[in-house]
Amino acid sequence: MNSVVLTTVARLLVGVMLLFSLFLLWRGHNEPGGGFIGGLVAAAAFVVYTLATSPREARALLHADPGLVAVIGLAIATASGLLSALAGKAFLSGLWVFLGASETSKGLALGTPLIFDLGVYLAVVGGVAAMVLALEESES
């Protein structure tokens, strides 16, 4: 798209949107948010960038093939569910590590659901990016 306003703002906007998507991903840990919605926001950032520049530059931004990103995300999400087998628990059970836990506070809770969310995040970003790029590239 040939618009000076869009191309100028896009550079700023894309960074803010990507940061916000990571914030949503992290926040989804205990509050509304998560990998899916975070992934969608990141994908929206990617779409803005594609419209403001060109599909070729958008591909360069992503560095990897979007389809591959989606597949890696799917693999990470599945693997996070299988980790619970090692602990002898049911499929997709959450396994947790509490960093710096004391008697009064739980500390920083890290667990397999975060890995699962990360997988979903990548799958959504990759999937949407692949679809948008396919549409944009077939147009030009």
Place this chain on the structure above:
Amino acid sequence: MSWLPVACLLTPLLTAVAVFGSPRNRKLRGLLSIGGAVVLLLLAIWQLMRVSSAGALVVQPGGWKAPFGITLVADNLAAMLVLATAAIAVAITSFALHDIDEFRAEAGFDGFVHVVLTGVVGAFLTGDVFNLYVWFEVMLIGSFALMTLGAGKRQLDGAVKYIALNLVSTVLMLTAIGLLHGLAGTLNLADLHQVMAARENDSLALVVGALFLVAFGIKAAIFPVFSWLPASYHTVPITVSALFAALMTKVGIYALLRIGTLVFGMELASAASLMMALAVLTLLMGVAGALAETSLRRLAAWQVMISVGFLLLGVALGTPAGLAAALFYFVHGMLAKAALLLIIGLGERVGMAERLAESGGVAQLKPWLAAAYLFTALSLAGIPPTAGFWAKLAFVEAGLGADAGTAGTVLIVALVVASLLGLLPLMRIWNEAFCKPSPAGFAPAAPGQVPIHTPSASIFALVSLVGVSALIGIWPTLLHSLAEAAAVGISTPAEYVQVVLGIKPEAGS
């Protein structure tokens, strides 16, 4: 806690991941796909053996107990259908190896086949209505990709019809699920059974039931919402047609059966005459379509609709014997439909044209293909000693049962009429495509000329389908006892509910 249902679900998913992540090599991807299907087959056999010896397997992923978590349940019915799906998967993926062109393979065709399989297996195994919707979506995403991949204009025309009607169905299903949740406050099937059993004569429940009937009816291509089926199956590669013909409509019937018996046990009984009418109309429409059709692949699509009609007959009868007959036919139909489509796929290389009138000479060029067709056609028509005969015998026995009543008579009449009329289009394919002299360009190989080669993987695919079908014909007892166990399981849901919710059976009852 067993990992078997989880393993059955993850095998196609991980195979899809492996295919998409592997180098864009047609052979490598095809072999990965076949490997995944074989693993699924072995797991499914193991699962069915466990389920028939030790009862239903229940998995509560994440350790969230039902009804709060999403439960996976492998009961007799689910385990049997997962096995049938796996068997189809092995044949289809083997056939795809030589049927799918370079372009489609590089775009991830084999991966999307396994995405569809993940959805189908998930739909069979889930014990939660919303999760069922999610698996339908997974299946649809895969099937949309298969439908449009490498799309020429003609293929897109079929795909648009398929996608449009399926989206309508999905929206209706989602609406019904939303209403059901508002009504019952739960979406776990076993829990729903208990909640809904306490609400008799609830008109809102009837509305929800009707919405589900239309939604699954579209998926299953029931009269009068069947028009997408003959309009879309003939435009895609034959591997896709075979996969869809064997699995897609059957998942709709399965969902109808599962939700109908578990959630709407009461309402379904009062809707039995409506279901019977729909079954007969579906059957007659399928037969009429097949009789009037001049295009070979569309004729095969009408055959799929005929089998949906037969299945519905058993479901509408609703007696354990009727359900057992329907489930026997379910598996037989999957094998026979896939075999029929693969025969057409192979036949198109040696003289079958899209228009039946322009086909010919296949029997002369490939006698073994003619033999496979004759066997499959006899099985579809229900001539002894094929699997189709035993299926139809089971239907007649169910129709004569003391608990069948007038519905039983309707069933037998519809069955006989549809079987006799259904024989005509099958015989027409035999006369036109196999026995007539070859059309120009497909003349029988002159001495010294190289005959058209058929790859061994494709032959394996066809032989395995026809072989399993023949085994069922020779030894129907095994499948019959499995179908009976599954039918008893769904017509008396108390056991299912107990296993899922972890309730101890009361002493004495």
